[in-house]
Amino acid sequence: MKKKILKALKDSDKYVSGEELSNTIGVTRTAIWKHIKQLKEEGYKIESISRKGYKLVSEPDTIDSKALEIELKDKSFIKEIVHYNTVDSTNSQGKLMAAQGAIEGTIVISEEQTGGKGRLGREWISPKGTGIWMSIILKPNIEPQEATIITQITAAAVASAIIKLTGIKAGIKWPNDIIVDGKKVCGILTEMSGELNSINYVVVGIGVNVNMNQEDFPEELKEVAISLKESFGEDLSRKELVIKILSEFEELYLDFINTNNAQKSISICRELSVTLGKQVKIVQRGKTILAEALDITEDGELLIKSSDENIQKVVSGEVSVRGIIGYI
Ligand code: BT5
Numbered sequence: 001m002k003k004k005i006l007k008a009l010k011d012s013d014k015y016v017s018g019e020e021l022s023n024t025i026g027v028t029r030t031a032i033w034k035h036i037k038q039l040k041e042e043g044y045k046i047e048s049i050s051r052k053g054y055k056l057v058s059e060p061d062t063i064d065s066k067a068l069e070i071e072l073k074d075k076s077f078i079k080e081i082v083h084y085n086t087v088d089s090t091n092s093q094g095k096l097m098a099a100q101g102a103i104e105g106t107i108v109i110s111e112e113q114t115g116g117k118g119r120l121g122r123e124w125i126s127p128k129g130t131g132i133w134m135s136i137i138l139k140p141n142i143e144p145q146e147a148t149i150i151t152q153i154t155a156a157a158v159a160s161a162i163i164k165l166t167g168i169k170a171g172i173k174w175p176n177d178i179i180v181d182g183k184k185v186c187g188i189l190t191e192m193s194g195e196l197n198s199i200n201y202v203v204v205g206i207g208v209n210v211n212m213n214q215e216d217f218p219e220e221l222k223e224v225a226i227s228l229k230e231s232f233g234e235d236l237s238r239k240e241l242v243i244k245i246l247s248e249f250e251e252l253y254l255d256f257i258n259t260n261n262a263q264k265s266i267s268i269c270r271e272l273s274v275t276l277g278k279q280v281k282i283v284q285r286g287k288t289i290l291a292e293a294l295d296i297t298e299d300g301e302l303l304i305k306s307s308d309e310n311i312q313k314v315v316s317g318e319v320s321v322r323g324i325i326g327y328i
Contacts (some may be wrong), residue, residue, distance in 0.1 A: 065081040068081050158188070191205070279293075281323075
């Protein structure tokens with residue numbers, strides 16, 4: 001009911017009378033009034049003028065399912081949005097749900113994470129209300145070894161969304177970081193459950209620092225972490241960014257599934273790469289290789305030339321890439 005009222009108000013840039021609302025939605029004007037009151041309590045600014053009706057002035061920057069579902073109603077890929085105020089990790093929650101039968105296109109999103117995860121058991125700082133902490137459940141019909149490409153598709157989607165929405169020059173640090181002003185603004189964690197030759201599900205987790213201030217980061221992250229707000233200069237709407245990320249993701253992911261190649265995403269990853277052409281340190285299972293990053297292959301691997309002139313492909317997953325001097 002509230003959703004219908006909100007939609008009617010959003011669809012109109014003029015005042016909508018109580019009578020009109022009660023006719024289209026099919027409830028009494030008192031019921032409309034009660035729901036409007038509740039919406040106001042939730043942070044929606046709604047002007048009401050007697051004899052003219054109601055007008056939506058602004059919305060709270062919530063990313064709850066109700067707010068997101070209205071905006072994403074035209075997206076065929078998004079099937080369900082599950083929103084938490086707090087959760088250990090949206091990826092862990094997503095894996096549980098996927099194992100219990102949640103379908104592809106289910107989104108798990110939380111205002112905060114108490115056990116946010118990076119790769120290899122690292123920690124992901126996820127304070128309340130200032131970032132996007134979300135996971136997408138996927139059930140692609142691809143080989144398990146192909147699943148790492150999902151990280152590249154997601155990186156391309158997030159970087160494109162940031163650039164299109166804010167104009168901020170976001171770059172992609174292969175394989176799973178989005179970089180702004182030389183620091184990490186987003187990390188991606190792709191987890192998979194499968195058999196030898198089939199995938200049960202993939203959960204791709206996206207963490208974006210949106211409205212944090214530098215003092216919100218713990219001391220050890222101040223050198224490497226940044227929020228979009230710090231670069232943009234003012235608060236950004238998390239809701240708009242979630243919507244943009246999901247619509248860019250839908251386009252690139254479905255293109256990959258339909259054409260069976262990730263050409264589109266890989267082109268974006270190459271174009272926005274902050275890694276290519278650089279001298280990098282590849283750290284894999286305790287071993288370090290110094291190399292030049294040459295290219296990203298069609299399969300999403302990093303092509304490198306090591307100091308002994310050996311050219312080889314590096315698969316993402318357990319690799320850390322560092323600049324010779326700084327983080328990138
Ligand atoms: C990542 O790992 O970058 C993957 C991060 C994925 C987070 C999302 S949030 C939604 C979903 N649910 C989860 O539980 N996780 C996903 P990695 O490449 O291993 O980088 C981890 C490192 O990034 C840490 O060791 C810190 O150095 C740094 N770090 C931690 N929190 C950060 C933050 N908020 N911003 C920037 N850097 C951070």
